[in-house]
Amino acid sequence: MSQQIGIASDHGGKVLKDKITRFLKEQKLIVEDFGVPLDSSASVDYPDFAAQLSLSISQGKLKRGILVCGSGVGMSIAANKFPGVRAALVQDEFTAKMCRLHNDANVLCLGERVINHDRALDFVKLWLTTEFEGGRHQSRLDKITLIEQTQSAAPSK
Numbered sequence: 001m002s003q004q005i006g007i008a009s010d011h012g013g014k015v016l017k018d019k020i021t022r023f024l025k026e027q028k029l030i031v032e033d034f035g036v037p038l039d040s041s042a043s044v045d046y047p048d049f050a051a052q053l054s055l056s057i058s059q060g061k062l063k064r065g066i067l068v069c070g071s072g073v074g075m076s077i078a079a080n081k082f083p084g085v086r087a088a089l090v091q092d093e094f095t096a097k098m099c100r101l102h103n104d105a106n107v108l109c110l111g112e113r114v115i116n117h118d119r120a121l122d123f124v125k126l127w128l129t130t131e132f133e134g135g136r137h138q139s140r141l142d143k144i145t146l147i148e149q150t151q152s153a154a155p156s157k
Contacts, residue, residue, distance in 0.1 A: 005054045006065035008034035008053040008111075013068030013075075014153060016112040016120055023121050027128070030061065050078035056108055058082040063125040066124065073110035079107050083148045086141075093114055096123035100130035102137045 005024060009017035014036045025030050034052040036044055046069045054060040067075035072089045079087035087097035087107035091114065099105035108127045110120050 004032060005061060006032045006034055006053045006056055006062045006069075008049040008065070008075075009035055009036055010044050010049055010070075010075075011040070011042065011066040012042070012046075012070030013072075013112040016110060016117055017066075017068045018120065019117055020068070020110075022126055023124065032056070035068070046074045047078040050075045051082075053119040054079040054082040054085045054087070054107065056086045058112070061083075063106060067107060067109045068112055069109075070111060070113040072109040072114070076109040078109075079109065083152065084145075088146070090123050090127065093122065093126055096126040096129050100127055101133045104132040104137070104141055 001040050007021055009026070010142045021031050021033060027091070035049050036042075040124055050067055053062070053067060057065055067079055067087065071076045072091075076087045076089040079085050086103055086105045087109050088095065088103060088105035088135055089109045089111075090096045091097060091111070101109075105127070108124065110123065115123075
């Protein structure tokens, strides 16, 4: 059975998103695309696309996803607003590996305008193939989950 992964971008990330999508399909992954079509020239709001993918992960419909915008920053901020989403902005091999190994990042965020697209595919490969180490890192993730639960239960002012 093939693994399923979500992907989304705004207008600033659609070229890299398309390249990553082709790569994922070559790896025999089932890709659910939440992002802007390559042939669209319209400017769109990244939070709308980050929210669609992140909600699917938060609800357990997808285990992992990739978000792409111009810098990757906006997508990572929006994605991390969802319970259970651990989105990591990656710009090199070290962060691609460590965000999985120590943080069990389930969303990879990339910036189309700030990284070489061929290197971005290397980051995707590392992120897909690196397993979470667990151990002392699990207790840290448990603390993040507790923060999420505490904040969602806090009364709004």
